Amino acid sequence: MTSAAPSFALLPGAADSPVILHVPHSAREIPPAVRTGIVLDDAGLERELDHITDAHTAEIAAAARGLSSVAPWRFVNRLSRLVVDPERFPDEREEMLAVGMGAVYTRTTHREPLRPADTDPEPLLDRYFRPYAQAMTRAVADRLAAAGRVVIIDVHSYPTQALPYELHGEGPRPPVCLGTDSFHTPPDLLAAAREAFSGCGEIGLDSPFGGAYVPLEFYGTEPRVGALMVEIRRDTYMSEPGGPAGPGLTRLATALAGLVDVLTG
Secondary structure (H helix, E strand, C coil): CCCCCCCEEEECCCCCCCEEEEECCCCCCCCHHHHCCCCCCHHHHHHHHHHHCCCCHHHHHHHHHHHCCCCCEEEEECCCCCCCCCCCCCCCCCHHHHHCECCCECECCCCCECCCCCCCCHHHHHHHHHHHHHHHHHHHHHHHHHHCCEEEEEEEEECCCCCCCCCCCCCCCCCEEEECCCCCCCHHHHHHHHHHCHHHCCEEECCCCCCCCCCCCCCCCCCCEEEEEEEEEHHHCECCCCCCECCHHHHHHHHHHHHHHHHHC
């Protein structure tokens, strides 16, 4: 779990593509200096990574890029969300603070201690969270300048069985869940996603996870930024928890590429 790789990567697509595939939770890497602040032993940390990581979602996005007629851009987190979660609000607006899983987690998926409760999040926010947010903001601004519009597609996955940390785990858990935002997910974007993933099983809406990621500079104010979260139930493409991918990965990547093509056209 040690790596000198950059904490995120912007992987270019076609110069005129408006689509950014955002992959925030696919990695397991934890820098040594961050590891020292985590109270789990090595075996416990590996188990937690199995549960919390959206395994193989970077592979799905990469395969979709290769299958798309016009290559989308990809913004990929190279570090585990146990370092920081770039999609959380970094302040009291974040509802997951209730279970110790704000931008810097202090609790595990099973609500056990991950870091000391009095951990100061600021060093991690300053080192990892804010640079990530700034880079994603620049990526969106660049797509706006180049294409006149942007569509951010978040690529996530979730476990078949609800984990104790989930605040809304009692709801439906369909093979594909589409997370929406009232401002940034227009009806035509949602309709295109429903059609693209229609061959992947039942499609749900905002359950067990809802919302869609937009950098705060544009959130709720820039209608040219569209956003949708694609949450894939893990048993449809991999062995749980944390196991290898299966043939379902290609089917999902093909569906995602189909959505990219519609949004690009």
